[in-house]
Amino acid sequence: xxxxxxxxxxxxxxxxxxxxxxxxxxxxxxxxxxxxxxxxxxxxxxxxxxxxxxxxxxxxxxxxxxxxxxxxxxxxxxxxxxxxxxxxxxxxxxxxxxxxxxxxxxxxxxxxxxxxxxxxxxxxxxxxxxxxxxxxxxxxxxxxxxxxxxxxxxxxxxxxxxxxxxxxxxxxxxxxxxxxxxxxxxxxxxxxxxxxxxxxxxxxxxxxxxxxxxxxxxxxxxxxxxxxxxxxxxxxxxxxxxxxxxxxxxxxxxxxxxxxxxxxxxxxxxxxxxxxxxxxxxxxxxxxxxxxx
Amino acid sequence: xxxxxxxxxxxxxxxxxxxxxxxxxxxxxxxxxxxxxxxxxxxxxxxxxxxxxxxxxxxxxxxxxxxxxxxxxxxxxxxxxxxxxxxxxxxxxxxxxxxxxxxxxxxxxxxxxxxxxxxxxxxxxxxxxxxxxxxxxxxxxxxxxxxxxxxxxxxxxxxxxxxxxxxxxxxxxxxxxxxxxxxxxxxxxxxxxxxxxxxxxxxxxxxxxxxxxxxxxxxxxxxxxxxxxxxxxxxxxxxxxxxxxxxxxxxxxxxxxxxxxxxxxxxxxxxxxxxxxxxxxxxxxxxxxxxxxxxxxxxxxxxxxxxxxxxxxxxxxxxxxxxxxxxxxxxxxxxxxxxxxxxxxxxxxxxxxxxxxxxxxx
Numbered sequence: 001x002x003x004x005x006x007x008x009x010x011x012x013x014x015x016x017x018x019x020x021x022x023x024x025x026x027x028x029x030x031x032x033x034x035x036x037x038x039x040x041x042x043x044x045x046x047x048x049x050x051x052x053x054x055x056x057x058x059x060x061x062x063x064x065x066x067x068x069x070x071x072x073x074x075x076x077x078x079x080x081x082x083x084x085x086x087x088x089x090x091x092x093x094x095x096x097x098x099x100x101x102x103x104x105x106x107x108x109x110x111x112x113x114x115x116x117x118x119x120x121x122x123x124x125x126x127x128x129x130x131x132x133x134x135x136x137x138x139x140x141x142x143x144x145x146x147x148x149x150x151x152x153x154x155x156x157x158x159x160x161x162x163x164x165x166x167x168x169x170x171x172x173x174x175x176x177x178x179x180x181x182x183x184x185x186x187x188x189x190x191x192x193x194x195x196x197x198x199x200x201x202x203x204x205x206x207x208x209x210x211x212x213x214x215x216x217x218x219x220x221x222x223x224x225x226x227x228x229x230x231x232x233x234x235x236x237x238x239x240x241x242x243x244x245x246x247x248x249x250x251x252x253x254x255x256x257x258x259x260x261x262x263x264x265x266x267x268x269x270x271x272x273x274x275x276x277x278x279x280x281x282x283x284x285x286x287x288x289x290x291x292x293x
Numbered sequence: 294x295x296x297x298x299x300x301x302x303x304x305x306x307x308x309x310x311x312x313x314x315x316x317x318x319x320x321x322x323x324x325x326x327x328x329x330x331x332x333x334x335x336x337x338x339x340x341x342x343x344x345x346x347x348x349x350x351x352x353x354x355x356x357x358x359x360x361x362x363x364x365x366x367x368x369x370x371x372x373x374x375x376x377x378x379x380x381x382x383x384x385x386x387x388x389x390x391x392x393x394x395x396x397x398x399x400x401x402x403x404x405x406x407x408x409x410x411x412x413x414x415x416x417x418x419x420x421x422x423x424x425x426x427x428x429x430x431x432x433x434x435x436x437x438x439x440x441x442x443x444x445x446x447x448x449x450x451x452x453x454x455x456x457x458x459x460x461x462x463x464x465x466x467x468x469x470x471x472x473x474x475x476x477x478x479x480x481x482x483x484x485x486x487x488x489x490x491x492x493x494x495x496x497x498x499x500x501x502x503x504x505x506x507x508x509x510x511x512x513x514x515x516x517x518x519x520x521x522x523x524x525x526x527x528x529x530x531x532x533x534x535x536x537x538x539x540x541x542x543x544x545x546x547x548x549x550x551x552x553x554x555x556x557x558x559x560x561x562x563x564x565x566x567x568x569x570x571x572x573x574x575x576x577x578x579x580x581x582x583x584x585x586x587x588x589x590x591x592x593x594x595x596x597x598x599x600x601x602x603x604x605x606x607x608x609x610x611x612x613x614x615x616x617x618x619x620x621x622x623x624x625x626x627x628x629x630x631x632x633x634x635x636x637x638x639x640x641x642x643x644x645x646x647x648x649x650x651x652x653x654x655x
Contacts, residue, residue, distance in 0.1 A: 023439060044452070051566075072509075
C-alpha cells in the first residue's frame with residue numbers, strides 16, 4: 001500500500017484562519033497524487049495529534065511538522081502525542097537546524113512513521129522567503145536596492161527558534177541577491193521595532209517566519225514597526241517609515257510554495273515524490289498567498 | 294463499469310463467496326449459485342456469467358468489495374448506515390429505494406442505491422430535515438465540509454468540531470461511498486474510527502489522570518491540580534465541558550481506570566476517548582484560578598437581585614444570553630435588567646455593591 005502524508009500543525013482555539021495554510025498546502029500536495037492519503041492534524045484542532053494516525057489507512061506514514069523551528073513542539077509534543085515509540089531528540093542528530101528524519105513506530109496503531117524535521121528549517125524554506133518577497137513587491141526580480149528582514153518570534157526559552165531565522169537570513173545573504181539581509185525578532189535583540197535602524201536601503205521587505213497569519217503577524221509586528229497605530233485601521237504596502245519603504249509580507253507560511261517544502265521533507269526521508277515536487281514548484285511559483293488576510 | 298461485477302464474481306468464485314444472502318461455491322469445474330430468490334447448481338462459467346449479470350445480489354456484493362472503502366472502520370460505518378448486519382438484503386434494497394436515514398452527530402445521512410448496486414449518499418443538517426432540497430446550498434466536494442464546519446450559524450468560530458453548533462442550510466447530494474466517508478470524517482474527525490474501535494471492544498481510553506500526567510510546557514501546571522482521590526474538580530470540568538449541550542461525543546474517560554466520575558458522559562453516538570485540547574486548556578485556566586483562597590464578602594442585595602445574578606450565570610452557562618428578547622425584562626439576564634443592576638449596585642470601579650475584590654483595598 002502506498003504511504004500517507006500527515007502534516008502536524010499548531011491550529012488555534014480562537015482564530016479560524018490559523019489552520020488555513022495547512023489545509024491549502026495539503027490540498028496542493030493531494031492534487032499531485034503522490035500519497036495515498038494526505039491528512040492534516042493539529043495541536044489545537046481536530047483531528048488532534050493523538051488521533052490523526054488512526055484515521056489513516058496506510059501502514060507507512062511520512063509525518064511533517066508544519067512548524068518553523070526545532071524545539072519544544074518537534075522534540076517533545078509531537079513525538080509524545082503521536083506516540084512515537086523510542087523517540088529521543090538525539091535520533092535527529094541536529095545542531096538545531098539540521099534535523100532530517102527518524103523512522104519510528106506508533107505505539108497505538110503500529111504504523112511505521114518517518115518523522116521529519118520541521119518545514120521551517122529545511123533549506124528549501126529560504127526559497128519560500130525569497131518568493132514571499134517577490135509576491136509582496138509584485139516583482140519577480142526583487143533584490144537590488146532592497147533590504148530583506150527575516151523576522152522571528154525569538155524567545156529565551158528556545159534558542160533554536162532564533163537559529164532557524166538566522167540560518168535562512170544567512171543563506172539568503174550569501175546569495176547576494178538583496179543589498180542587505182537581517183534576522184530580526186519580536187522578543188529579543190535585534191528587535192523588529194527598530195527595523196529601519198538596521199538597513200541603509202530605501203526599500204525593506206519584511207518577511208515574518210510564521211506558519212499562519214494571526215495575532216503576531218497581523219497585529220503585533222505591523223504596530224511594532226510603526227506601519228499603523230492600530231492594526232484594525234490597516235496599512236499600505238509599502239508604508240513609508242523613517243524615510244524607508246517597508247514592504248510587509250505577512251506570514252511566510254501562507255506562500256503557496258510552502259507546499260514544496262513539506263514535500264522536500266518527505267523526499268529527504270525517502271518518499272518517492274520527485275515528480276510531485278516538480279509539479280508543485282511549477283504550480284506555486286508566483287501564485288497568490290494561501291490565506292485571505 | 295458495466296459488467297465489472299460479473300467479471301469480478303467469476304474471478305472470485307473459485308474461492309467461494311458467502312456474503313449478504315449470496316452464496317457461490319465451486320463444484321469441481323462447475324459452480325453453485327444461490328440467493329433467496331434463485332438457486333442453481335452445476336453452472337459452467339458461462340452459465341454463471343448469465344445468472345450473475347442480472348442479479349442484485351451480485352451487484353451488492355460487488356459494491357461492498359470494490360466500491361466501498363475497505364478499511365474496516367469505514368466499511369463498518371457504511372454497513373451500519375443501512376443496518377446491514379441485521380437486515381436481509383431484500384428488505385434493505387426496498388429501504389434504499391426510498392432512502393435509509395441515519396443520524397450521526399448533527400448529520401442526517403440518507404443512503405440510496407443505484408441501478409448498478411452502488412450506493413449514493415445524501416447529507417444535511419438534522420435540523421434541515423424538512424427543508425426542500427433547493428432551499429439548501431448544494432455541495433458535491435467533501436472538502437466543502439471544512440468551510441461549513443468552521444463557523445456556527447451566528448458566524449462564530451467553532452474550535453470543537455463535535456460542538457452541537459453545526460451550521461445549517463447546506464446539503465451534499467449523490468455522494469459515492471468514499472466521498473460520504475470523507476465528508477463525515479471532515480465534520481467529525483476520528484469519530485468513525487473510535488466508534489468502530491468501541492464496537493470491536495478495542496477503544497483505547499486515556500483517562501484524565503493519565504492525560505494530565507503527560508502535559509508539559511504551559512499545560513504542566515494542570516498536574517498541580519490533580520489531587521489523587523480528591524477528584525471533585527474533574528467532575529466540575531466534565532460537567533462544564535462534556536455535557537451533550539456542549540459536545541456530541543459521549544465521554545468515556547474517567548478520573549482514572551478505577552475511579553469513575555460522578556457526572557454523566559452524555560448520549561452521543563460516538564465516543565470521546567480522552568480529554569480534548571479544549572478541556573485541557575480550560576483546566577489549565579481553572580487550575581490557576583482555583584489556586585486562590587476563598588474570601589468572605591458581604592453584599593447588600595434584594596432577593597430579586599440575588600436571583601437575577603443566578604439567572605445571569607445560568608443564561609451565560611447555557612448559551613441562552615443572546616436569545617433573551619430585547620424587551621423581556623422578566624428575565625434576569627435581559628440586557629436592560631443587567632444594565633439597571635449595574636447602574637444601581639456597581640461603584641465607579643465596577644465593584645459589586647461597592648465591595649472591593651482585594652480585601653486589602655478596604
